[in-house]
Each structure stands twice: as C-alpha cells, then as structure tokens.
Amino acid sequence: MPIRQLTPIRLASAVTTVWRSARAYRALAEYQALRKQIVEEQQENERYTQQIQGLKSDQKSIEKEAREQLGYAKPGEYVYVPPVTARPAPPATHSAKK
Numbered sequence: 595m596p597i598r599q600l601t602p603i604r605l606a607s608a609v610t611t612v613w614r615s616a617r618a619y620r621a622l623a624e625y626q627a628l629r630k631q632i633v634e635e636q637q638e639n640e641r642y643t644q645q646i647q648g649l650k651s652d653q654k655s656i657e658k659e660a661r662e663q664l665g666y667a668k669p670g671e672y673v674y675v676p677p678v679t680a681r682p683a684p685p686a687t688h689s690a691k692k
Contacts (some may be wrong), residue, residue: 648655660666667673 649659665673665675
C-alpha cells in the first residue's frame with residue numbers, strides 16, 4: 595500500500611486519540627473536583643455532628659444557643675436587641691452617559 599492511502603487513516607486515528615484523551619482529561623478533572631467536594635462535605639458533616647452532640651449533652655452549649663439564637667434570658671436579665679438600621683440606597687450612577 596502506498597503511504598498516501600495510509601495518511602487519512604493515520605490522521606483519523608490521531609484525531610480520535612486526541613479526542614478520547616481530551617474527554618478522559620475532562621472526566622478526570624471532574625472526578626477530582628467531586629472528590630474534593632465530598633471531603634469538604636464530610637468535614638462539614640463532622641462539625642455538625644459534634645455541634646449536635648454538644649447541644650445534646652453540654653448544658654453551657656444549650657444555654658449559649660438559647661441566648662444567641664432565641665434571645666432567651668435568665669430571670670432578672672434583660673436582652674438588648676440593637677435596632678436594625680436601613681441600608682442607604684446606592685448612589686445613582688450614570689456611567690453609560692458620557
């Protein structure tokens with residue numbers, strides 16, 4: 595067979611190999627990103643598990659959350675709630691007009 599007849603076959607084979615390699619690289623990158631996300635989610639889950647255990651057993655943790663989240667106070671105490679300040683409106687910009 596002459597070399598000219600093999601060139602299109604070799605070219606098609608090279609293109610297919612490059613395409614498959616690029617697809618495999620993208621799949622590997624996606625896999626690594628997902629593995630990283632799984633580790634982060636597992637760490638967050640562990641933090642929540644520890645927080646839940648603390649709230650189930652530690653009286654000080656329960657009291658802290660009741661005070662901070664629910665605004666509870668002991669008898670004779672006063673809870674100060676600062677007033678909510680309204681955010682000023684952003685200044686009007688006319689950057690499109692020159």
